[in-house]
Amino acid sequence: MKALCWYGRHDVRVEKVPDPSILNPRDAIVRVTSTAICGSDLHLYGGFQPGMAPGDILGHEFMGEVVETGPAVRNLRRGDRVVVPFTISCGACHPCSKGEFSLCDNSNPNADAVEKLFGYGGAGLFGYSHLYGGYAGGQAEYVRVPFADVGPFKVPGHLSDEQVLFLTDILPTGYMAAENCGIKPGEVVAVWGCGPVGLLAVKCAYLLGAGRVIAIDRVEERLRLAREECNAETINFLESDVYDTLREMTGGRGPSACIDAVGLEAHGTGSVGAVYDKAKGMMMLATDRLTALRQALVSCGKGGTVSIPGVYGGLLDKVPLGAAFAKGLTLRMGQTHVHRYLPLLLEHIDQGRIDPTFVISHRLPLDDAPRGYATFLEKAEGCTKIVMNPTVH
Ligand code: NAD
Ligand code: ZN
Numbered sequence: 001m002k003a004l005c006w007y008g009r010h011d012v013r014v015e016k017v018p019d020p021s022i023l024n025p026r027d028a029i030v031r032v033t034s035t036a037i038c039g040s041d042l043h044l045y046g047g048f049q050p051g052m053a054p055g056d057i058l059g060h061e062f063m064g065e066v067v068e069t070g071p072a073v074r075n076l077r078r079g080d081r082v083v084v085p086f087t088i089s090c091g092a093c094h095p096c097s098k099g100e101f102s103l104c105d106n107s108n109p110n111a112d113a114v115e116k117l118f119g120y121g122g123a124g125l126f127g128y129s130h131l132y133g134g135y136a137g138g139q140a141e142y143v144r145v146p147f148a149d150v151g152p153f154k155v156p157g158h159l160s161d162e163q164v165l166f167l168t169d170i171l172p173t174g175y176m177a178a179e180n181c182g183i184k185p186g187e188v189v190a191v192w193g194c195g196p197v198g199l200l201a202v203k204c205a206y207l208l209g210a211g212r213v214i215a216i217d218r219v220e221e222r223l224r225l226a227r228e229e230c231n232a233e234t235i236n237f238l239e240s241d242v243y244d245t246l247r248e249m250t251g252g253r254g255p256s257a258c259i260d261a262v263g264l265e266a267h268g269t270g271s272v273g274a275v276y277d278k279a280k281g282m283m284m285l286a287t288d289r290l291t292a293l294r295q296a297l298v299s300c301g302k303g304g305t306v307s308i309p310g311v312y313g314g315l316l317d318k319v320p321l322g323a324a325f326a327k328g329l330t331l332r333m334g335q336t337h338v339h340r341y342l343p344l345l346l347e348h349i350d351q352g353r354i355d356p357t358f359v360i361s362h363r364l365p366l367d368d369a370p371r372g373y374a375t376f377l378e379k380a381e382g383c384t385k386i387v388m389n390p391t392v393h
Helices: 039-045 111-118 161-168 170-179 196-207 220-228 242-249 272-282 291-299 321-326 338-350 366-378
Strands: 002-008 011-016 028-037 061-069 081-084 142-145 188-192 212-217 233-236 257-260 305-308 330-333 362-365 386-389
Touching: 002 366, 011 366, 028 081, 028 161, 028 366, 039 366, 061 142, 061 161, 081 161, 161 170, 161 338, 161 386, 170 196, 170 305, 170 338, 188 196, 188 291, 196 212, 196 220, 196 257, 212 220, 212 242, 220 233, 233 242, 242 291, 257 291, 291 305, 291 321, 362 366, 366 386
Parallel strands: 188 212, 188 257, 212 233, 257 305, 305 330, 362 386
Antiparallel strands: 002 011, 028 061, 028 142, 028 386, 061 081
16 A cells, blocks of 8 residues: 655655554554644654654544454444544543543553653554554555544544544544633633644634634734634734733733643744753754743733643753742643544534634645645645545545
8 A cells, every 4th residue: 555654854755565454353444535634743754753763654633434344343344434533542441431542551552661751651643653652654545443443433424524534633632622721601712823723722712612712823824714714813923922912912811721732843932942942952952842831831811721732742941830830820731532522523513513624725645745744844835734635646
């Protein structure tokens, strides 16, 4: 089959690789009909994620048709159309039984390596390095899906691939980011990052009762989407001081909740902290750039919540934890528990309460994936989200 393989920083290639096959009784093989590139893939593309090996197949947002099932998979049949969560979960361990699917104890065979870094390891992820299990991803013609009796969710035929594809990751991620804010009716929420995750977090914050959502980015096209498609007020952080503007917009109180939908590749603003991150990164002394997180912690109003869907990976430096302490903030974060939110969000899509297709800017064949990665990284051509169909050539 054809698949998109990682070879190093800014080097991905479409290659012929062996077809996947059933390895365990609970596996299924899915023929991919749609797959997307995620902001998280850019962390791999940029060489920020350790544990990658040349030839690894990328992709964790994919859906398609079941073509084969292992003998223990009774809920799926050949021909079923499914979306597959990016987190791999056994469904039965202690975290899974509490609905904390992204913390599954059983799906990451390399969890011991993560334990050395983080104390405890979470779930395996598709196409996201050997630290997360070394599973081949879904930017490919076929994928092996482990724990297929738990993971894939069937989707009704009247909904298009584009309507349901983002149930695999970014829509539940935006939703969990907003839910983690504990929004009370009418509250003001600020969202850093108007990438697909941030934009969907804006929509979900309104769905959960926010009165006003203020979105922050520097890419005009994305700020426009936040205003026109998501009803947000916007701040371009290159033009205005974010803290001052938020303070002014909230009558001096600051937002009740702040969502960092940027993560470890934040662009600096010339602040001392940003210069420091850059210098340390160049000396290979730091992995993460924290401008958005620092701003969120400092800008958040007293007693508020900072929700962090953006990915961080290392030991973070110059985190204003004192600000969080002084203001009694609540911090919430983590990989999304996709399985927990997927049925509810499928229902919202089906009932027309949310339509995530507005984030799509580019539709490409899989063969063009290397160009897609470069365009998405540069945010060129108004690129917000790329969807690829591996069945067209
Ligand atoms: P993206 O790269 O398309 O979007 C990030 C946006 O942040 C860009 O528009 C960029 O211009 C903006 N940005 C950069 N620096 C900024 C700053 N200082 N202030 C405000 N905005 C700034 O990525 P995405 O697909 O939207 O994903 C966003 C983050 O969410 C990534 O870190 C990704 O890894 C993460 N993510 C996490 C989960 C999860 O399970 N928690 C799932 C999916 C994605
Ligand atoms: Zn993703």
